[in-house]
Amino acid sequence: MTQQELITKINTVLAEEFEVDAAVMTPEANIKQTLALDSLSLVDLVALIDGEFGVKIPTADLPQLTTFQRLYDYLGERAL
Amino acid sequence: MKRVVITGLGIWSCLGKTLDEVRESLYTGRSGIVLDPVRKQMGFRSALTGYVEVPELKQALSRAQRTFMPEQAKYAYCATEQALRQAGIDADWLDKNEVGLLYGNDSSAEPVVRSTDKIREKGDTTLCGSGAIFQSMNSTVTMNLGTIFHLRGINLTVSGACASGAHAIGLGALLIQNGLQDTVVCGGAQEVNPYAVASFDGISAFSVREEAPAKASRPFDRDRDGLVPSGGAATVILEEYKHAVRRGAPILAEVLGYGFSANGDHMSSPNIDGPARSLRMAIERAGIDRREIGYLNAHATSTRVGDSREAQAIYEVFGDQPTEVTSTKGQTGHEMWMAGASEVIYSLLMMKNDFIAPNLNFENPDEDSARLLIPAQRVAKHFDTFLSNSFGFGGTNASLIIRNL
Numbered sequence: 001m002t003q004q005e006l007i008t009k010i011n012t013v014l015a016e017e018f019e020v021d022a023a024v025m026t027p028e029a030n031i032k033q034t035l036a037l038d039s040l041s042l043v044d045l046v047a048l049i050d051g052e053f054g055v056k057i058p059t060a061d062l063p064q065l066t067t068f069q070r071l072y073d074y075l076g077e078r079a080l
Numbered sequence: 081m082k083r084v085v086i087t088g089l090g091i092w093s094c095l096g097k098t099l100d101e102v103r104e105s106l107y108t109g110r111s112g113i114v115l116d117p118v119r120k121q122m123g124f125r126s127a128l129t130g131y132v133e134v135p136e137l138k139q140a141l142s143r144a145q146r147t148f149m150p151e152q153a154k155y156a157y158c159a160t161e162q163a164l165r166q167a168g169i170d171a172d173w174l175d176k177n178e179v180g181l182l183y184g185n186d187s188s189a190e191p192v193v194r195s196t197d198k199i200r201e202k203g204d205t206t207l208c209g210s211g212a213i214f215q216s217m218n219s220t221v222t223m224n225l226g227t228i229f230h231l232r233g234i235n236l237t238v239s240g241a242c243a244s245g246a247h248a249i250g251l252g253a254l255l256i257q258n259g260l261q262d263t264v265v266c267g268g269a270q271e272v273n274p275y276a277v278a279s280f281d282g283i284s285a286f287s288v289r290e291e292a293p294a295k296a297s298r299p300f301d302r303d304r305d306g307l308v309p310s311g312g313a314a315t316v317i318l319e320e321y322k323h324a325v326r327r328g329a330p331i332l333a334e335v336l337g338y339g340f341s342a343n344g345d346h347m348s349s350p351n352i353d354g355p356a357r358s359l360r361m362a363i364e365r366a367g368i369d370r371r372e373i374g375y376l377n378a379h380a381t382s383t384r385v386g387d388s389r390e391a392q393a394i395y396e397v398f399g400d401q402p403t404e405v406t407s408t409k410g411q412t413g414h415e416m417w418m419a420g421a422s423e424v425i426y427s428l429l430m431m432k433n434d435f436i437a438p439n440l441n442f443e444n445p446d447e448d449s450a451r452l453l454i455p456a457q458r459v460a461k462h463f464d465t466f467l468s469n470s471f472g473f474g475g476t477n478a479s480l481i482i483r484n485l
Binding site: 017018019036038040041042043044046047050051056059 | 138143144147202204206207208209210211
């Protein structure tokens with residue numbers, strides 16, 4: 001899978017799970033605001049990433065995943 | 081004591097997803113029982129079940145709301161939405177008035193199984209997801225309905241085994257009679273997934289008449305061989321009479337009496353004295369003569385001992401009085417936590433439409449059911465008062481008496 005294919009897949013699964021338009025998920029956009037995540041649904045993001053990409057995000061890493069670009073990079077290093 | 085009336089009904093069951101569909105199914109004697117091949121693959125002794133469609137709520141509720149809802153909460157949402165609509169209660173009214181919620185539910189197995197599987201597979205509790213805890217709790221239905229509909233009165237799940245729905249209605253009526261609430265959303269919900277009833281199947285409680293699903297549930301029949309699990313949800317809106325009149329609500333019926341008792345002996349095998357005391361208490365509290373009861377909706381689940389003991393209890397209380405007795409479980413199977421509420425609705429639909437649905441598959445009586453008047457065919461009859469029985473594991477009993485208005 002290329003980096004672009006990974007980004008497309010991330011956007012697709014997040015759009016489907018959190019019921020938002022994939023077009024709003026720009027690299028600089030804030031993940032929590034864009035996906036309307038609260039402390040509970042953040043848990044669903046972690047579970048979704050594990051299920052779809054086999055990458056377990058430790059709680060300690062969550063604060064650094066502020067934008068979609070950071071998530072792409074984070075998963076790019078671990079899933080590709 | 082204040083009077084308690086019913087101003088709204090809602091149902092989601094194997095007999096239909098609207099009151100009209102359910103009334104038609106009752107009228108024609110249609111069975112809601114099917115064979116579920118998945119259960120056979122899972123090692124079930126009996127793959128028979130009521131068939132209930134899981135509603136798609138994507139348009140009605142947000143993702144966040146749906147995340148917290150197990151199957152039975154979705155049924156309960158649909159039933160409650162219908163009931164509130166019939167009662168003329170909208171979101172604006174709910175925001176301005178205190179409304180209580182008492183709903184029967186006594187399990188939420190599937191979310192527990194799925195969470196446990198996930199923890200065993202991954203070794204990480206986070207991966208259960210955010211909804212698992214709220215779906216797994218026994219109070220899941222009242223938690224979900226309370227937050228979705230903004231209900232701000234009493235909020236309590238009633239877990240009384242297969243009498244849960246009836247106790248919920250009875251307790252709601254008591255709160256209103258005593259002036260503690262003006263309006264209470266009552267009901268019962270039952271999950272239908274295989275995990276919910278796998279261990280129940282394991283104690284050989286279910287009918288194995290798999291070659292003819294519609295013939296499997298046969299309450300009071302001599303050749304009955306066990307119950308058929310089923311489910312869904314049923315909601316009844318209870319309201320204080322003058323409150324309902326002031327609101328201009330449709331007043332459908334009155335809750336006249338609630339009787340309850342416990343057997344206090346065997347875990348699964350009912351006795352005669354407990355149910356008989358429940359019946360007598362309901363009649364006494366209703367302040368009526370038993371001859372005024374024009375129809376009795378029995379608990380009878382199609383088990384050998386349960387139906388026999390109930391028939392004896394009914395005979396002990398009613399004697400030779402020729403009141404029709406049927407169990408709608410011949411059509412629905414056993415809706416368990418939901419049954420006490422759904423059977424009030426089934427009976428009310430019959431009362432409003434001047435018929436008694438057939439006791440499906442009642443072909444030959446046994447010595448106990450032979451002493452009751454059990455119609456195997458639909459009866460055209462006008463009646464204004466009915467009694468509905470619900471009994472449960474551990475020996476909990478409830479009887480409700482409802483009068484037409």
